[in-house]
Each structure stands twice: as C-alpha cells, then as structure tokens.
Amino acid sequence: MKLHTLKSPAPNKKTRKRVGRGQGSGLGEQSGRGHKGQKSISGYSYKRGFEGGQMPLQRRIPKFGFKSPFRTDYKAVNLDTIQKLADEKEIGNSLTVADFVSHGLAGKKDNIKVLGRGELTIKINVEAHAFSKTAIEKIEKAGGTVKTV
Secondary structure (H helix, E strand, O other): OOHHHOOOOHHHHOOOOOOOOOHHHOOOOOOOOOOOOHHHOOOOOOOOOOOOOOOOHHHHOOOOOOOOOOOOOEEEEEHHHHHHHHHHOOOOOEEOHHHHHHOOOOOOOOEEEEEOOOOOOOOOEEEEOEEOHHHHHHHHHOOOOEEEO
C-alpha cells in the first residue's frame, strides 16, 4: 500500500450541490431558497427564540416564583429505612453520615435529614445534619441518641 494507491471510500464520492447554475440544473433562479424574504438572503441568521417579530414565548409567559439562594436541601431518610438497614446488614449500634453514604442512602455532598416515618425497634445512635421532631422522639424512645453534625 502506497499513498498514491489510496482511494476514498464510496460515501465521499458524492458531488456537492451546485446552485445558481441555470434553470436546467433544477437549482437555478432562487437556488433552492424559495421566494424572497429574510431567509433567502445570504448572511441570514436569527437570535435564539426569535419568532419573526411575534412576541416570543419566554416573554408571553408570566414570571412567577422565587428561589432562595440560602436554602439548604436535605436528602430525606426515614426511620423505617434505618430499621430495614439494621435488619438486613450489620451496622452496629451507631449510624454516621459516612454510613449513610456507604449504604447508598445519600451522596457524599448531600445533607441528610432523618424523618419520623415508621417505627424503630433497636437502640441506635444516629448522626445526621438535621432531624424532625417525631424522629428525635422515636429514636430516644427506642433508647438511642441523636447527634446533629
């Protein structure tokens, strides 16, 4: 194989469209651009969301709502999930943020909030970023302790 013997593959042999070369070519006169108008002129471009002068969608729809930049989002973990985890896996008598992450209940950067759905039958010390009142009551009722990180 030498450079002068190389041939391009079949799809590359397609000839380009030669526009504006007379009526006989089928692409004369308007060169496949239709009749008149902004889109028929060279250098045509438009802004994103432009609707031909009609009031654009993003301006027709009213603004609403507010997102606080200081809001903290929590990953919710319920007591029934903790109980199920204790039944299935050996987690000992304490559950830390690292344990939540290692068991796939939260991500590394997630803030964890323990919520009070379900019942807790084991004595366990839980460490998280936040707790609901019912979760604190149920954990302490079962004999465990609550620690906020």
